Amino acid sequence: MHITHAARGNYHQEYSASTQQSGNFDSGLLLLDGISKVATRYKTTIKLFIIKDTSDNKFLELAAECKSDFLITGNTNDFTMSSFGHTKIVSPKEYWEQYCF
Numbered sequence: 284m285h286i287t288h289a290a291r292g293n294y295h296q297e298y299s300a301s302t303q304q305s306g307n308f309d310s311g312l313l314l315l316d317g318i319s320k321v322a323t324r325y326k327t328t329i330k331l332f333i334i335k336d337t338s339d340n341k342f343l344e345l346a347a348e349c350k351s352d353f354l355i356t357g358n359t360n361d362f363t364m365s366s367f368g369h370t371k372i373v374s375p376k377e378y379w380e381q382y383c384f
Contacts, residue, residue, distance in 0.1 A: 327345055331343050333367075342362075343367050346367060347368055355373055356372065356374065357375060
């Protein structure tokens, strides 16, 4: 099963640099380090113009590229469709209630 959570750029390095500068090494950094060890990175090869807020199209691009089963988002203003291709678009609550039990 693929679940898409996307961010452009290298969030891990940006986060690491800011926490090291402040001297505050917290559990968020540990979580990101753990995820980076087991995650597969994808680079999108398509450019979509589906969502009105164009900065959110990157999430659909990534879902299509990695053939994601789910795209979990709280952004119901922009992600008004229930699916994109075979990717189901759900809220965190919907995912938890319908797919985790």
